[in-house]
Amino acid sequence: MDVDKVAFTGSTVTGRKIMEAAAKSNLKKVSLELGGKSPQLVFESMDLEQAANWACLGVLYNTGQDCTAGSHLYVQDTIYDKFVSLLVSKAKELVIGDGFDEKSGGGPLVSKTQFDKVWQYIESGRAQGAKVALGGQKRPGKGFFVDPTITLTNRSLDRCLQSADSKLKRKA
Numbered sequence: 001m002d003v004d005k006v007a008f009t010g011s012t013v014t015g016r017k018i019m020e021a022a023a024k025s026n027l028k029k030v031s032l033e034l035g036g037k038s039p040q041l042v043f044e045s046m047d048l049e050q051a052a053n054w055a056c057l058g059v060l061y062n063t064g065q066d067c068t069a070g071s072h073l074y075v076q077d078t079i080y081d082k083f084v085s086l087l088v089s090k091a092k093e094l095v096i097g098d099g100f101d102e103k104s105g106g107g108p109l110v111s112k113t114q115f116d117k118v119w120q121y122i123e124s125g126r127a128q129g130a131k132v133a134l135g136g137q138k139r140p141g142k143g144f145f146v147d148p149t150i151t152l153t154n155r156s157l158d159r160c161l162q163s164a165d166s167k168l169k170r171k172a
Contacts, residue, residue: 009067010034012034033067033068034067038072039070039072042055042079048083060105060106084150108144119138125151130152131152134149136149
């Protein structure tokens with residue numbers, strides 16, 4: 001085979017199949033990014049400007065389509081409003097567009113399936129009372145674009161977090 005390495009980001013089920021196929025062939029090198037999302041913690045002792053920079057990068061890098069995307073932020077109550085304001089400001093600076101444009105910092109979602117899934121989470125959050133601090137809009141035109149979205153929610157009502165929590169409990 002002329003393939004030196006296989007890199008895959010996606011579901012655990014597909015990742016296992018890729019790893020198995022590589023092991024059965026010629027032990028092809030494989031890089032896998034599988035699974036869920038990662039939380040970020042923000043405390044008042046931090047440099048909030050830097051925390052907002054890194055949190056924004058952590059969740060919006062690769063349009064949030066990264067298994068290590070820090071899509072859940074837990075912010076100390078004493079700095080919550082200030083941090084949210086900084087985070088929204090940083091996210092507004094991100095240019096979303098054609099991935100071949102050097103000015104773009106984010107692009108479309110990878111597929112219609114992923115687009116629909118993201119949109120379901122946004123709509124579910126709204127229905128459960130989440131406040132949309134930024135974004136939450138579909139972009140018109142070609143491609144599966146959703147504006148960078150920041151929702152503020154109560155953990156006990158958030159379907160996204162409940163889904164993540166149930167995955168953690170199953171793994172434990």
